[in-house]
Amino acid sequence: MTMLPEKTDKKLGLVIDLDICVGCQACVTSCKEWNTSGYSAPLTDIDPYGADPHGTWLNRVHGYEAGEGREGRTVHFPRSCLHCEEPACVTVCPTGASYKREEDGIVLVNPDTCIGCKLCSWACPYGAREYDYAEGVMKKCTLCVDRIYNDTIPEEDRIPACVRACPTSARHFGDLGDPESDVSKLVAKREGYDLMPEMGYKPVNKYLPPRPARDGRSSAGAPARLSEPQHTQPGTGTTSTADKFFAWADTVLSR
Amino acid sequence: MHPAYSVILFTTASGAGYGLLALVSLLALLGVIPPERWLGVALFGIAFFLVTLGLLSSTFHLGRPERAWRAFSQWRSSWLSREGVIAAFTYIPAGLFALGWVVFGNISPPWNIAGWLTCLCAIATVWCTGMIYASLKTIPQWHQPLVAPLYLFLAVASGGVLLNMVLRLFDRPADIAGGIALAGLAGAFLTKFLYWRSIDTASDTHTAEQATGLGTFGKVRQLEPPHSQPNYVMREMGFTVARKHAVRLRFLAVLFGFVLPIAATTFVLALDASVGLSIATSVLAFTSMAIGMIIERWLFFAEARHVVTLYYGAQTA
Numbered sequence: 001m002t003m004l005p006e007k008t009d010k011k012l013g014l015v016i017d018l019d020i021c022v023g024c025q026a027c028v029t030s031c032k033e034w035n036t037s038g039y040s041a042p043l044t045d046i047d048p049y050g051a052d053p054h055g056t057w058l059n060r061v062h063g064y065e066a067g068e069g070r071e072g073r074t075v076h077f078p079r080s081c082l083h084c085e086e087p088a089c090v091t092v093c094p095t096g097a098s099y100k101r102e103e104d105g106i107v108l109v110n111p112d113t114c115i116g117c118k119l120c121s122w123a124c125p126y127g128a129r130e131y132d133y134a135e136g137v138m139k140k141c142t143l144c145v146d147r148i149y150n151d152t153i154p155e156e157d158r159i160p161a162c163v164r165a166c167p168t169s170a171r172h173f174g175d176l177g178d179p180e181s182d183v184s185k186l187v188a189k190r191e192g193y194d195l196m197p198e199m200g201y202k203p204v205n206k207y208l209p210p211r212p213a214r215d216g217r218s219s220a221g222a223p224a225r226l227s228e229p230q231h232t233q234p235g236t237g238t239t240s241t242a243d244k245f246f247a248w249a250d251t252v253l254s255r
Numbered sequence: 256m257h258p259a260y261s262v263i264l265f266t267t268a269s270g271a272g273y274g275l276l277a278l279v280s281l282l283a284l285l286g287v288i289p290p291e292r293w294l295g296v297a298l299f300g301i302a303f304f305l306v307t308l309g310l311l312s313s314t315f316h317l318g319r320p321e322r323a324w325r326a327f328s329q330w331r332s333s334w335l336s337r338e339g340v341i342a343a344f345t346y347i348p349a350g351l352f353a354l355g356w357v358v359f360g361n362i363s364p365p366w367n368i369a370g371w372l373t374c375l376c377a378i379a380t381v382w383c384t385g386m387i388y389a390s391l392k393t394i395p396q397w398h399q400p401l402v403a404p405l406y407l408f409l410a411v412a413s414g415g416v417l418l419n420m421v422l423r424l425f426d427r428p429a430d431i432a433g434g435i436a437l438a439g440l441a442g443a444f445l446t447k448f449l450y451w452r453s454i455d456t457a458s459d460t461h462t463a464e465q466a467t468g469l470g471t472f473g474k475v476r477q478l479e480p481p482h483s484q485p486n487y488v489m490r491e492m493g494f495t496v497a498r499k500h501a502v503r504l505r506f507l508a509v510l511f512g513f514v515l516p517i518a519a520t521t522f523v524l525a526l527d528a529s530v531g532l533s534i535a536t537s538v539l540a541f542t543s544m545a546i547g548m549i550i551e552r553w554l555f556f557a558e559a560r561h562v563v564t565l566y567y568g569a570q571t572a
């Protein structure tokens with residue numbers, strides 16, 4: 001049913017801390033590992049060892065440079081489905097395979113009824129839907145719907161695989177519809193934001209901005225610029241025979 | 256956007272087919288086309304062939320063609336579903352109207368109801384096709400008020416050129432059909448011209464800074480893409496055509512799609528040419544139009560830039 005629910009009881013989603021993410025790709029591989037045998041299994045790879053390997057992944061981590069000079073920084077940027085409140089990916093679906101759950105707001109694709117028309121992927125501004133060329137159906141982040149309610153796994157594992165895997169705790173999971181939840185408080189405190197709010201999709205997932213550079217950062221004693229590199233090898237600036245010998249030995253041994 | 260050949264074939268063939276269906280039923284009901292048996296066989300034969308070819312090729316585009324019937328279910332929210340429902344439904348009135356015409360030689364009441372319905376449904380189908388694209392906010396070059404009218408004009412133009420050709424082949428009065436073809440061609444040309452002007456002059460409204468929310472630090476550049484080879488998103492949505500090629504292709508689309516068919520159709524209308532020459536010229540008009548339409552449709556996809564490219568290095572979209 002592709003009409004959107006009036007409102008959802010919960011707004012489950014992720015909060016991603018761009019200040020902390022180190023771009024290690026642990027969430028990416030962990031997501032693939034869980035989901036290739038989970039709800040939307042399999043996540044097929046095409047030509048995995050060949051010249052043009054590509055495949056279905058539900059989570060991607062980009063690396064960007066933002067700004068110049070002292071204010072400039074490298075930002076690792078995880079990107080997956082934002083479980084939008086008003087997602088056109090759902091309303092354009094002709095079959096009802098795409099739907100938004102009334103109980104928790106999770107946006108899912110039913111792999112048994114999807115016809116693989118790909119229109120939903122055109123409608124998503126965030127590139128969150130990846131077509132599985134081998135299965136002929138659309139795949140997307142399920143917010144690990146098969147983990148979070150799964151009482152056959154230990155309680156600490158009942159969170160999305162990406163959140164569980166992140167070694168730096170840059171990913172948080174919770175109910176963003178509840179202002180008292182930890183994730184909502186975190187978003188309020190760190191001024192979390194929406195991606196492309198002008199599209200009007202009202203993403204549930206929030207991003208926490210990188211913190212501003214601390215004042216006095218340059219007082220760590222490091223020079224503002226590295227001095228010109230020395231073009232002389234250690235020892236070559238001297239004339240002692242022993243130094244020359246070690247320099248020669250060093251060159252020979254490191255061949 | 257990646258121009259898939261199945262979608263190009265689908266939209267051009269079904270556009271011409273539904274355009275022809277709408278014009279044939281309308282002009283027959285108005286008494287402009289005589290409801291003769293073999294003429295009916297030819298006209299409905301061609302229209303059904305094109306429409307079915309279009310629907311089949313759109314089914315080939317699916318990952319799971321055997322489930323295509325499910326697409327009839329979500330007409331309340333999805334333009335694609337609406338298109339499917341009306342496109343399939345059109346077979347019923349069109350089949351009945353063709354039956355009355357070809358078998359009973361009768362298009363007066365009650366057969367005429369089927370005729371009016373055919374005309375209406377054919378137009379509605381083409382409108383839905385246009386709205387599938389026009390409703391996508393993610394692709395600024397498609398999210399335009401001119402897109403759905405453009406699809407309608409192109410359907411009338413290609414249906415009109417086709418009708419003109421068939422009437423000439425049967426040596427039946429074709430001046431009105433020719434006039435409609437000309438009006439359709441002129442309308443489509445004008446709409447396409449305005450469309451191109453609008454996408455060329457509109458400044459991009461989305462930026463990489465908005466997409467990432469990192470604009471507070473300054474300009475955002477892609478440092479490391481998340482994967483070494485293009486993924487589905489890049490293969491499908493990242494396709495762009497070089498400006499230089501686009502200009503050349505626009506020229507060809509205009510030449511084959513509009514200028515030649517207009518010139519040829521005017522020639523047949525204005526000069527009292529022999530039957531042979533009229534036929535040859537109207538066949539030329541149709542062939543040229545078909546080539547032009549395919550180029551136009553390819554460009555419609557290739558010139559469309561999806562906002563997701565902002566995550567993959569595009570600065571604006």
Ligand code: SF4
Pocket residue numbers: 080081082083084087088089090107123124125126127128129140201
């Ligand atoms: S991020 Fe894309 S796929 Fe996910 S709900 Fe929003 S529009 Fe749909």
Ligand code: SF4
Pocket residue numbers: 092093094095096097098109113114115116117118119120121137138
């Ligand atoms: S690809 Fe599947 S989920 Fe997406 S719009 Fe088509 S039928 Fe719906």
